[in-house]
Structure formats: C-alpha cells, structure tokens
Amino acid sequence: PNGIIYYLLETPLGDTLIALLPNGQLLWTMQPGTRGADTGLRLSPDGQQIFVKNKVVNATDGVLVELTLPTQDSPVYADKSQLFVGADGKTYLLAGHVVMQWTQTSQGFNLVQSADWNYRGAGISQTSGLPVDAGVTPKGDIWLFYAHDYGGTLIYWLDSTGKILGSFSPPYGRDGRLLAIDGTDTAFICGSSYYSEQGPVTTCEAYRQDDSTAVWTYSFPEGANGILGGVM
Secondary structure (H helix, E strand, O other), X not given: OXXXXXXXXXXXXXXXXXXXXXXXXXXXXXXXXXXXXXXOOEEOOOOOEEEEOOEEEEOOOOOEEOOOOOOOOOOOOOOOOEEEEOOOOOEEEEEOOXXXXXXXXOOEEEEEEEEOOOOOOOOOOOOOOOOOEEEEOOOOOEEEEEEEOOOEEEEEEEOXXXXXXXXXXXXXXXXXXXXXXXXOOEEEEEEEXXXXXXXXXXXXXXXXXXXXXXXXXXXXXXXXXOOOOOOO
C-alpha cells in the first residue's frame, strides 16, 4: 500500500528478501531462512507482513516474525507448507493437501476453519504429489493445483469445508502452469502436450469450475516450447 517493492532472490543455499523504495533505494535486505522457496511473495491483507513460503516477515523493517504453524513438527509437511492470502482478503495455510483459514492473535496462529477433503479417495497420496499452488476465490471457494511428471496436471475445486465442487485434468505434466483464475471461476492453464504423431504441442486452455471440458484451446505455432508465465 505504501509503494514499497519486495522481491525474492532464490538459491539452494539460502534465499534473500529485498525491499526497495519506489525510487529504487534499498530499504532493507534479509534472509528468511528458506532455500529455493519457489513460491510467490504474499503480502498480508493490511500490507504489514510478507509471507515467504512458511515464514512471516515484518514488511516495515524485515524482521522475522515468530509464528508456530500446526505443520511445524510434521516430518512430511514442515518444510512444504505455504502461507497465502485468498482473494477474499483472508489468510490461509496450505498444509499438504489441506487448506486452513487462520488469523494471527496475541497467542499466535489461530485456526478458524480447515477444509479437510477426501484426497485419498481421489487417488492422491499423502506423502507425494503435493499441490504446487492453491488459492481462494472472492466467495471463499478453494482451488488446488497439481502439476507433476507422473501425476499429470490436476485442479480440484472445494468449498470452505472441503466438499469437492469440481475437478479437471488438462493434458500437461510438470511444465503445466496455472496463469490465472478470473471472477467467473474460470482457470487459464498453459503447457506442453505430447502426441506420438505431432510431437510436443504447446497450448493454453480455459476451464470452468463445474466443467471438465475446456471452454477453449489455443495451440501455439510449431517451435513454441512451453510457457514460462503469463498475466491477465
């Protein structure tokens, strides 16, 4: 809100978070304790804190904020949980396959609601193939995005309690990218599909929450090899 710019330099040896004033002057720099976080920075709704994977940083001075997460002692999820902000302006924790809404109180992490769902019944393993991203729409619906070499690309839609509202599986692998979800709950995804006769074909597709058939598909010209990102 005050125009300060934050960005993350990611390395396997240790990430560096940098804050710049609007004129480019360095405000502060710090090491949040993550390594190759591979996640976007998330500002808290009031702009006072920055979420770097599962770390919380004071946006004003770069001091690490102590926050004990429910995944902290988990041998599976301790280093894989992610804090994020929903489009509804609330704070969430992606803990494995489960999304938890939480608030920060004087006692620390306060769980408001947990969207537990039957991911095992959907054929998803507890310890592998975790979501690469998650989000919450303005009306509170949850989406989970999976993109893996062997599991393919999947999106699951849940309500705030964990009830499955819809799912679909675009024909992509690890390079599948969820670019955006718009105000009509339509997801825009790009990646490379592999066909035996044509070889790899890079496409972008749109999928609605309640329909597993693509609304539209656009194929890029031959030679386009994957999508790195996009904006909407």
